Amino acid sequence: MxxxxxxxxxxxxxxxxxxxxxxxxxxxxxxxxxxxERRISKTLIISAAVFIIFFAWSFSDFITHPKYSHMNIFSSLMASTFVGLFVFVPTYAIGYMIRRFKSK
Structure with a gap:
């Protein structure tokens, strides 16, 4: 050998x-x-995709909608980040719980 x-x-x-x-x-x-081997969890990938979708959607809404004409770029970015995180956190938590229950 x-x-x-x-x-x-x-x-x-x-x-x-x-x-x-x-x-x-x-x-x-x-x-x-x-x-x-280091792996990125599917939960994190899905949650990040949800964050990006909601961030982009809310940012474009804050910039283009006349109702939000008083907002500048910085406040639009902050509000969009809040909207993205508002959806990201529960998505990640639910995915984490599902993964934990499936592994038992």
């Missing part, structure tokens, strides 16, 4: 301490477990 170098993928002899291609220490690499 041979050892495959984790860096250069070169095949080495079974008892080799160092890779014959790149020289990396193969004995230290055996004991190191790979880092866990």
């Amino acid at each position: 041979s050892i495959i170098c984790p860096e250069c993928k070169k095949e080495n002899d079974d008892g080799a301490e160092f890779c014959k291609n790149c020289g990396i220490n193969l004995t230290e690499r055996k004991n190191i477990s790979p880092a866990p």
